[in-house]
Amino acid sequence: MxxxxxxxxxxxxxxxxxxxxxxxxxxxxxxxxxxxxxxxxxxxxxxxxxxxxxxxxxxxxxxxxxxxxxxxxxxxxxxxxxxxxxxxxxxxxxxxxxxxxxxxxxxxxxxDLTVNRSAFDRIIQSGGYVSVNTSGETLDANAIPVPKPQADEAFSAATCIGCGACVASCKNASAMLFVSAKVSQFALLPQGQPERALRVKRMVEQMDEEGFGNCTNTGACSVECPKGIDLTNIARMNRDFLKSSVDS
Amino acid sequence: MNIEMIDSKIPEGPLKDKWTSHKSKINLVNPANKRLIDVIMVGTGLAGSSAAASLAEMGYNVKAFCFQDSPRRAHSIAAQGGINAAKNYQNDGDSVYRLFYDTIKGGDYRSREANVHRLAEVSTSIIDQCVAQGVPFAREYGGLLDNRSFGGVQVSRTFYAKGQTGQQLLLGAYSALSRQISKGKVEMCTRHEMMDVVMVDGKCRGIIARNLVTGELERHAAHAVVLASGGYGNVFFLSTNAMGSNVSASWKAHKKGAFMANPSFTQIHPTCIPVSGEHQSKLTLMSESLRNDGRIWVPAKKDDAEGIRNGSIKASEIAEDDRDYYLERRYPAFGNLVPRDVASRAAKERCDAGFGVNETGEAVFLDYASAFERYGKTEASIRGLKSPSAAEIIVLGKQVVKAKYGNLFDMYKQIAADDPYETPMKIYPAVHYTMGGLWVDYNLMTSVPGLYATGEANFSDHGANRLGASALMQGLADGYFVLPYTIGDYLSNDIRTGEISPDSPEFELAEKEVKERIDALMNNNGTRTVDDFHRRLGRIMWNKCGMSRNAEDLKSAIEEIRVLRQEFWADVRVPGAIDEFNPELDKAMRVSDFLELGELMCIDALDREESCGGHFREEHQTPEGEALRHDEEFAFVSAWEFTGDPKESRLHREDLAFENIEVKQRSYK
The missing domain is CATH 3.10.20.30 (Beta-grasp domain)
Structure with a gap:
């Protein structure tokens, strides 16, 4: 060719x-x-x-x-x-x-074609984790059953590879799909509940601070996402963010 | 050759108590003193991220380095199939001892008993830890964790997250690391590459790193340095490793005194997508988990194989009786689930005999037809379908397979432009993992005081062949549960040392040497690209130090590599400038180290006059063509010391004692 x-x-x-x-x-x-x-x-x-x-x-x-x-x-x-x-x-x-x-x-x-995506790392650092030390002295893994549909949905959200295609595809350069995927993974699992409200609040704040644009629900991010991260994650994050704002 | 013995510092006592008693006896650093101690972590894959996070939690000041733009991208992320743990959730008789036994046997009795037993012991904590972190493992309908089986074992002990287990585990470790970065306990340096380790008074006290964006050289001092920089499969140019995976950190440590152990022990993975042409830049693995349900075969008749190769017949047109399911034929007990080295050699044997099934003759079929039927029947029964048609069964079966392996099937389709739901996949072995690596003692310290190696970068747990789903286990075991404790034993002597200065003459000299090396490459003005040399090195390694080896080939490979190395330094062309983002320069530095490592690998392969695991010497095989070990002469770890030139490397040996397991000729028949 x-x-x-x-x-x-x-x-x-x-x-x-x-x-x-x-x-x-x-x-x-x-x-x-x-x-x-x-x-x-x-x-x-x-x-x-x-x-x-x-x-x-x-x-x-x-x-x-x-x-x-x-x-x-x-x-x-x-x-x-x-x-x-x-x-x-x-x-x-x-x-x-x-x-x-x-x-x-x-x-x-x-x-040239190389960009700096460390803003994504800083968003994860702001709250994209479960605060548990790595001692190994936790509960037995099977002590907390997770219903399969919920586990599968958390997995789907967790498959985000952090490439940034969502941001690049969005006319507002919004990072909502990326952030909501991580927020959703933990929101859907029992392990994520204790920090659920704080996490979404901090991650959204960091996202704004990094200068990403707002979401206007065009859905381009999800269409172009190589891992097919679903738009419902954004809805879940918005709901959680609103709830955390009202509660606090 | 004057061979010296080395001490691996294995604790006294019965095997099953060694780790517990060692942990309770080694020196500790109290929390207030940990704040006075700096540790450098090179690499942020499973072994690096997990260790960096754990050390920071304990209170040490950690500086972590990765060459990628984010710690989340290390190649651990590409591991597909799963992670082993002796949980016995499936109630199939699994135990710590059985995992230990399988790993030693799978490694063809060339790994260290005490390390492997410790690995099996902590395996269960890994799963607990990861679940607590929110790693979304696959679950059954009851909400409990699901398991699958893997090659070389007869129990189901592999935990998984579809075909993306490595991704989910790495993101778990990355999240733990991110938590510590946010607390200021880890300073993360991305797009940085380690150029050398720095020795002060006989101890490793820091590194010279290069900022890959600006090209600047930086000095970083610490009380100890941990290399979690992965394996060196890319010495073969074509491998399943990421493009940036390299040996440089390990090799630089080797040149500063760290012994390189069993460097020739390379794992050739049996199920990869075959090479498609000269342009090929890397190979893609298809998870070993596919061997659970897929059946591997080639045509039994040469005419049929010829027909498949020239496109005159299709796989589906070959009658069942005319197919040779060679693994099931040769190894009835383990069938398609024999260990990787055995499966790879068997594929090569069939293809060399003229039964290969693609244009190059280097491919075999991995067929899911019978799995579609088997799963379809079960699914029809679950759904209560009365007398479903054969076509309905296949449709249902394909749905089940899609749920289990969907992403792998999609990946195959993407690369091979062929639909594996309709025609069997074509696969061929490819370089995947290196069991060899930096020699470490029981505490994971190299032969250089204060310099540690974890994960694939060290040699200790997999012997001459690694079992599937054990790399993730070892990376996290080392990082979460072993190194953070054992390193305290050494650092307890450093509580009064105070900050290490990066302004000493030692740092200055190390930086100067790195600069000279870079200058030499940049000012070379040669005519050939870095890739050109890398490709030629890869060809030598694959042909002469690959799936099967012999003395004559290895000797000529050593000479060819030496010539190639000279040519590289005389004729390589590196474009651009030093003080800018210059990926070609990064690559040139890595390839210059591969050109030295390759020689040592051949020397090691030549020295080991036996076959074991992935190391198959044609001169040493059973009448049936299986690997033939010589335990009386070679039950030891070869640890090579650098003395100025790979050719002059000095051999040290660590004798392997097997006190808790009967050493047998491995049989999967």
């Missing part, structure tokens, strides 16, 4: 940045999108240029590191996959492909 890539190049957070055109040829449909990028970088390096910087690590869709905005969609045209799982067979010979970084004020660009 022969393709034309339009790639966002930006030297650092203070650089203005621009789109640069790169024709590539000899792309195999069996390549992953990132292997196609490897091929391009290999050529750029051999020609003495500066390769395109992009985040990636596990390349099997679970670490949440890869983060490309491809033709106007987070992680590209397919549903339920990360950029690293996208394969070139999803494109046609002769295609023009535009590749940009996640765009959000709370995710400043590090270089």
């Amino acid at each position: 022969d393709l034309t890539l339009n790639i966002w190049r930006q030297k650092g957070p203070d650089d203005k940045g621009h789109i640069e055109k790169y024709p590539v040829s000899g792309v195999s449909p069996d390549m992953s999108f990132l292997e196609m990028m490897d091929m391009l970088n290999d050529r750029i390096i051999r020609e003495g240029g500066d390769p395109v910087a992009f985040d990636h690590d596990c390349r099997e869709g679970i670490c949440g590191m890869c983060s490309m905005f491809i033709n106007g969609q987070a992680h590209g045209p397919n549903r339920g996959v990360t950029t690293c799982q996208l394969h070139m067979r999803s494109f046609k010979d002769g295609d023009d492909i535009t590749i940009e970084p996640w765009r959000a004020a709370a995710f400043p660009v590090v270089k």
